[in-house]
């Protein structure tokens with residue numbers, strides 16, 4: 326419903342991105358850049374964030390077997406069919422009971438056979454314990470191991486990236502162990518894991534060093550829907566969790582990975598749908614815009630780093646100004662971009678740029 330806020334034709338998008346990139350190369354975001362997207366001024370970032378968080382649960386049929394379950398300000402995804410239910414994430418702990426009740430009533434009490442956690446972040450794993458207890462009370466045992474598909478008919482699996490599992494098990498510095506029922510029972514560390522469920526091939530795709538070091542995206546090939554987790558969201562800038570191995574480049578790589586999969590019906594609309602970790606249901610164009618904008622900001626920060634600006638100076642120069650009306654929380658993204666680039670600069674001191682102008686910036 327808010328889609329038209331973001332829609333532009335492909336041609337305009339390319340021109341807009343190029344123009345903004347050019348502005349980013351020359352100067353920090355200024356009045357000219359702010360004119361690129363005047364319609365965004367209709368809503369403040371905090372208003373947009375509130376639209377998606379009324380503390381209740383709503384179910385939106387997407388296409389094929391897929392339902393988007395809006396649980397407060399977090400999206401849970403359900404794939405539903407004769408074999409049962411597969412959930413992507415379990416939302417926040419405080420909404421878990423409500424989530425179970427909604428799923429039970431809406432999907433005819435079908436068994437939950439899979440949970441896939443897209444990252445370790447608490448708003449995506451917080452409901453694990455309550456949902457798994459509910460599953461166990463129905464007599465389904467956990468199918469462990471690292472390979473294969475769903476196990477037998479009476480099992481369920483909680484799948485996560487190995488690093489996410491290590492974090493939830495308290496094995497990495499700074500992490501505490503989650504309750505036993507909340508822990509993944511099936512992990513992997515390769516680029517991709519494939520399962521087949523409800524007559525549908527499903528690809529669970531690793532997004533290395535994106536928001537964290539254990540992010541996953543889920544591509545439902547038959548339904549043609551991607552559950553992106555937090556590598557893509559419509560309510561804020563990427564929340565890069567640098568302490569947990571997140572990086573800006575990894576997030577941009579993940580956005581490009583999504584665009585590699587999507588096939589639009591027409592003019593970047595329709596076809597493959599993307600359910601973000603937070604925010605509204607999206608088309609390819611939304612991911613394309615987001616990727617372009619986040620890339621532009623990264624290049625602006627890169628330009629400032631090359632000029633030797635400190636993090637405080639970069640923040641004061643407002644490299645994300647023309648997008649701050651659309652998205653909340655620019656600080657973690659700018660900080661992560663700065664840290665990524667200064668880390669790279671330290672690793673390769675010979676590549677430190679001279680302060681002269683007119684050189685290539687990319």
Ligand SMILES: [Zn+2]
Nearest residue numbers: 446448555602
């Ligand atoms: Zn999240």
